[in-house]
Amino acid sequence: MPLSALVLSYNSERDIGPCLESVAGFADEVFVVDSFSTDRTQEIARQYTSNVHLHQFENFAAQRNWGLDNLAIRHDWVLHLDADERLTPELLEEIRELFDRHPEGVDGFYIKRRFYFLGRWLRFGANYPMPEVRLFRKHLARVIDAGGREYLAIRGKVQTLRHDMIHENKRGLTAWITKANMMAEWEVEELLTGAGKRRLASATASEYVELKRSRWLREAIWHRVPMFVRPVLLFVLRYIIQLGFLDGAPGLAYAVLMHFWYPFLISAKYYEKARARRSAPLRAASARDLLHADAGAEAVTPPAVWIGHLTQQTLVERIRTALEWLGIRDLLRGKRSIFIKPNLTWPDPTPGVTTTPAFIEAAVLALRDYGVDITIGESDGGYHSYKAEEAFAAHGLYDLMTRYGIHVENLTKLPAVICRQEVDGREVTVELPRLLIEETDFFITMPVPKVHAMTGLSLGFKNQFGCIPSPMRLRYHPDFAHTIVAVNMLLRPRLALFDGTYFLDESGPMAGKAVAMNLLVAATDIGSGSRACAEIMGIDPWTVRHFVVARRVGLFADSLAGVRLNEPPSKFFSHRFTLERSLLSEFTRRMFRSRIGTRLVYDSALADPLHEALYILREFRPVKRLLYGDVGYTARRTMPPG
The missing domain is CATH 3.90.550 (Spore Coat Polysaccharide Biosynthesis Protein SpsA; Chain A)
Known part of the structure; x- marks a missing residue:
C-alpha cells in the first residue's frame, strides 16, 4: 500500500x-x-x-x-x-x-x-x-x-x-x-x-x-x-x-x-x-519606569519631541535626522532587542488607518544603522476579524523580513503572562506577551494620529492596546482608560514614531477622512509626543479620558513647557480635526462602557449573529450614509465575522 x-x-x-x-x-x-x-x-x-x-x-x-x-x-x-x-x-x-x-x-x-x-x-x-x-x-x-x-x-x-x-x-x-x-x-x-x-x-x-x-x-x-x-x-x-x-x-x-x-x-x-499566582508578586511598573531607562541608566531629561515635514523620497533621511536629534545612540546604549508596534488595525494598507508600508520600511532602514535586532509585531484583529498574518503580508512585512533579516511576530500566538499594575489607585490585571514583558530591551510605538469613536483620540498610548494578545481585547473597554495606561506602564515604550503621512479625521479609527499631513512626529516620551499631535490636530487633550488618567500618574504633562522641541507644534497646525460620532459608533461606545453590554456583545449567544449583522450593515450604502453621514468609508473590503 x-x-x-x-x-x-x-x-x-x-x-x-x-x-x-x-x-x-x-x-x-x-x-x-x-x-x-x-x-x-x-x-x-x-x-x-x-x-x-x-x-x-x-x-x-x-x-x-x-x-x-x-x-x-x-x-x-x-x-x-x-x-x-x-x-x-x-x-x-x-x-x-x-x-x-x-x-x-x-x-x-x-x-x-x-x-x-x-x-x-x-x-x-x-x-x-x-x-x-x-x-x-x-x-x-x-x-x-x-x-x-x-x-x-x-x-x-x-x-x-x-x-x-x-x-x-x-x-x-x-x-x-x-x-x-x-x-x-x-x-x-x-x-x-x-x-x-x-x-x-x-x-x-x-x-x-x-x-x-x-x-x-x-x-x-x-x-x-x-x-x-x-x-x-x-x-x-x-x-x-x-x-x-x-x-x-x-x-x-x-x-x-x-x-x-x-x-x-x-x-x-x-x-x-x-x-x-494571585499571592505571588507579579510584574509591576511605576510611571517612573516609562520616563526613565532601565535601572542603572541615566534618565532622559527633558523629554524631547522632533516634528518635521517628510516626503516619500526623504522618509529614511528624515527619520534618521529625528533619531539623531533625539539622542538615539544614548537611548540604545546596551540595548539589543528592539520591538516595533505599528498600527495594523486593518488588514489592508489604508491611508489614515494603518501605518504606511513605506514608513515602516524607512524606520527599519534607519534603525538598522545602530546594529539592533528588530522584531515587528501585532495581534489578530478584534473578535477574530482577521489574522495578523494578513496584515503582515499586505503591509510588506514578510518582504522586509527576507530583505533585512527582521523578525515578524503574531502576538496572539505567543506565550503570555498575567500582569498586575496599579493605576491611579486602581489595580488592573491584563494579559501581555512574554516577549514584550521579559525579552524586549527597547519598545518603539509607531501609531497613526487619528480621531477615535471610542476614545476620542488614538495616539501614542492607544496603539499599545493591540499588544493585548486576545482578539477579545474589547472586553477591557469598560475600564479602558486605566487598562491602556497600565499596558503602557508595563511595556515602557521608549520611543514614539508617529506616522503623520496621513492623519484621520471625522470618524476614526477605521472610517473617516484621511488628511495628507506629511509629518513625522518623533518623541522620547509618548505622553509629550501625543500632546504635540493633539495640538497639531487642534483637539483639547483633556477631552480624552485616558490622557487624564495618564496625567494623574505622571505620564502626560500639563503642557509642553518642559519638553525639548525642535519646532513648536503650532507651526504645523493646518486643519482642525473633529470627531463626528455616527449612530453606530455612539451605540458601540456606550455598549462597551457597560460591563453588561460588553458581555452581551462578546460572551452571549448573540455575539456571532450581532457582529455578522453589523459587518453587513456597515457595507450597505444607504445604511452607511445613515451611520457615517457623508464621511464615506475608507476600508477596502468587508471585515469577515469572527
Whole structure:
C-alpha cells in the first residue's frame, strides 16, 4: 500500500506488538517514534520495523509533528496511531479498496474507534464512535496542541470510513491515572495561559475543516460553567443522559474516573495554581519606569519631541535626522532587542488607518544603522476579524523580513503572562506577551494620529492596546482608560514614531477622512509626543479620558513647557480635526462602557449573529450614509465575522 504508518510509543511493551502486527504487512513503511522507553518497547518494535526513532517527549502534538517533519516519509498518505491502537481486518480491507480506487478530491479520513476499558468495549456514554482524522495527506495536516487535548487540523475535504479501529490500553489503571495526572497539568497550563487556544485560533482559518464544533462547545458552553460544577454535570451527562450505565461496571469506573475525577482534578489544580499566582508578586511598573531607562541608566531629561515635514523620497533621511536629534545612540546604549508596534488595525494598507508600508520600511532602514535586532509585531484583529498574518503580508512585512533579516511576530500566538499594575489607585490585571514583558530591551510605538469613536483620540498610548494578545481585547473597554495606561506602564515604550503621512479625521479609527499631513512626529516620551499631535490636530487633550488618567500618574504633562522641541507644534497646525460620532459608533461606545453590554456583545449567544449583522450593515450604502453621514468609508473590503 502507498501508505506510511507513524506510531507513537512509550513503555508500551504490552500494546506495541498487536499495533504493529495490524499494519506491518499493510503499510509500505512503518515508523515508530519512541519517547525513550525503559521497558522492552523498542526491542519489540524492531521486530516489525527498522524505522524506530527516539525523541524526547514534550506533548503528543509535538511528537507527531516531529515525526512528520523529520522522518524520511516517502508517501503522501500517512496513518497516525498510538501504541495502544490497532486496525481491524474490516478497516484494513476498506482502506485497501479505497486506495485501489485512488481517492481523489479527499484529503483525510475520520476513523471511528472502539474504546476498551477494563476489558470491555464501551459503546455508550459518548465513548463510541469518537471519530478522529487518522489517515490524511501529509502536506495538508498539522497536529495542534491544546493542553491535555490535541487536534489534527487539515486543509481540505474529509470523509468518514465505515469500519472501526480498536483502542485498548493494557497497561492498567495505575498507568492510566499517571497519564491523566500529567494531562491535567497540561490542561491547567492551557487554562492559565490560553496558549493552546491561540494556537487553535491560528490553525483554524477558513480553509480548515476540523476543530470548529468541539471548540465552540468548549468555549461557548463548557468554559462558562463554574469549574467545580463541571465534573458533576459531565458525569450526569455521560453516565445517565448518554446511557453510560449500560456499559456495566467498566462503564461506571470509566465515567467516575474520566468524567468526574479527571475534570475535578483539573479544577482543583487550577484553583491551586491560580491562588498561588494571585499571592505571588507579579510584574509591576511605576510611571517612573516609562520616563526613565532601565535601572542603572541615566534618565532622559527633558523629554524631547522632533516634528518635521517628510516626503516619500526623504522618509529614511528624515527619520534618521529625528533619531539623531533625539539622542538615539544614548537611548540604545546596551540595548539589543528592539520591538516595533505599528498600527495594523486593518488588514489592508489604508491611508489614515494603518501605518504606511513605506514608513515602516524607512524606520527599519534607519534603525538598522545602530546594529539592533528588530522584531515587528501585532495581534489578530478584534473578535477574530482577521489574522495578523494578513496584515503582515499586505503591509510588506514578510518582504522586509527576507530583505533585512527582521523578525515578524503574531502576538496572539505567543506565550503570555498575567500582569498586575496599579493605576491611579486602581489595580488592573491584563494579559501581555512574554516577549514584550521579559525579552524586549527597547519598545518603539509607531501609531497613526487619528480621531477615535471610542476614545476620542488614538495616539501614542492607544496603539499599545493591540499588544493585548486576545482578539477579545474589547472586553477591557469598560475600564479602558486605566487598562491602556497600565499596558503602557508595563511595556515602557521608549520611543514614539508617529506616522503623520496621513492623519484621520471625522470618524476614526477605521472610517473617516484621511488628511495628507506629511509629518513625522518623533518623541522620547509618548505622553509629550501625543500632546504635540493633539495640538497639531487642534483637539483639547483633556477631552480624552485616558490622557487624564495618564496625567494623574505622571505620564502626560500639563503642557509642553518642559519638553525639548525642535519646532513648536503650532507651526504645523493646518486643519482642525473633529470627531463626528455616527449612530453606530455612539451605540458601540456606550455598549462597551457597560460591563453588561460588553458581555452581551462578546460572551452571549448573540455575539456571532450581532457582529455578522453589523459587518453587513456597515457595507450597505444607504445604511452607511445613515451611520457615517457623508464621511464615506475608507476600508477596502468587508471585515469577515469572527
